[in-house]
Amino acid sequence: MAMAKWPRVNTVLALKFKINLKIMPKSDYPLPPNVVCLRETNQIEALLTMIRDKTTNRGDFIFYSDRIIRLLVEEGLNHLPVVEKTVVTPTSNEFKGVGFKGKICGVSIMRAGEAMEQGLRDCCRSVRIGKILIQRDEETAQPKLYYAKLPPDIESRYVLLLDPMLATGGSAIKAIEVLLSHGVKEDKILFLNLIAAPEGIDAVTKKYSQLKLITACIDKGLDEKKYIIPGLGDFGDRYFTLP
Numbered sequence: 001m002a003m004a005k006w007p008r009v010n011t012v013l014a015l016k017f018k019i020n021l022k023i024m025p026k027s028d029y030p031l032p033p034n035v036v037c038l039r040e041t042n043q044i045e046a047l048l049t050m051i052r053d054k055t056t057n058r059g060d061f062i063f064y065s066d067r068i069i070r071l072l073v074e075e076g077l078n079h080l081p082v083v084e085k086t087v088v089t090p091t092s093n094e095f096k097g098v099g100f101k102g103k104i105c106g107v108s109i110m111r112a113g114e115a116m117e118q119g120l121r122d123c124c125r126s127v128r129i130g131k132i133l134i135q136r137d138e139e140t141a142q143p144k145l146y147y148a149k150l151p152p153d154i155e156s157r158y159v160l161l162l163d164p165m166l167a168t169g170g171s172a173i174k175a176i177e178v179l180l181s182h183g184v185k186e187d188k189i190l191f192l193n194l195i196a197a198p199e200g201i202d203a204v205t206k207k208y209s210q211l212k213l214i215t216a217c218i219d220k221g222l223d224e225k226k227y228i229i230p231g232l233g234d235f236g237d238r239y240f241t242l243p
């Protein structure tokens, strides 16, 4: 797919002409049709800068991550289908509007995805939330599935899949396999993500072209340990355990 070639080509050009990769315009990245990236507003850029900064303490990391998560959830909800709905206003007039079509649920990829659950709850009162525990091996970066507990009627719902980091795409692909094996339709999956590497986007969208991937930011690539660069380090550690 042409999508993943852009950063590689530009990495080669950057090395050849000694250009700083940081000034490469992210907006030139050709997005596959099923990927949505939040608009690069000053606010989003400032929030992302806060959580990328290694000197940001855990309290601030949580606060600013939660702000981005809220924006992602709101964007995700924009992609759910609606049906016509007419209501009567207190002035006794009819208003022809819309209402959401169908039921939703959240599914978080533990541990880091759990950080996104509250943002979803803040927008969707008493939303059901399933959990899939997948951990990357620290040496090989290969994902391992340990546990899945999902709403019993998940096959009839739109699923907001929650994981802040998309690196190689291995964990997301495993989680999507679990959802499909429980009868969820691929085109009813909305994957919400804070930072994506082109490699992860490529891997997920090559395998799954019907789901929707909504991310706040697309980074340059992966380092030798398969961490996203420039990235923000280990999201789960920074949100849940570091000082």
Ligand code: PRP
Pocket: 109, 110, 111, 112, 113, 134, 135, 136, 137, 141, 143, 163, 164, 165, 166, 167, 168, 169, 170, 171, 172, 200, 226, 234, 235, 236, 237
């Ligand atoms: C992180 C992250 C994703 C995964 C992304 O989780 O939250 O689930 O890595 O990497 P990938 O795209 O290469 O699979 P990790 O397994 O480190 O566990 P954690 O949530 O406990 O931090």
Ligand code: URA
Pocket: 112, 165, 167, 226, 227, 228, 229, 231, 232, 233, 234, 235, 236
């Ligand atoms: N998981 C993280 O938390 N960060 C990365 O950069 C890659 C995987």
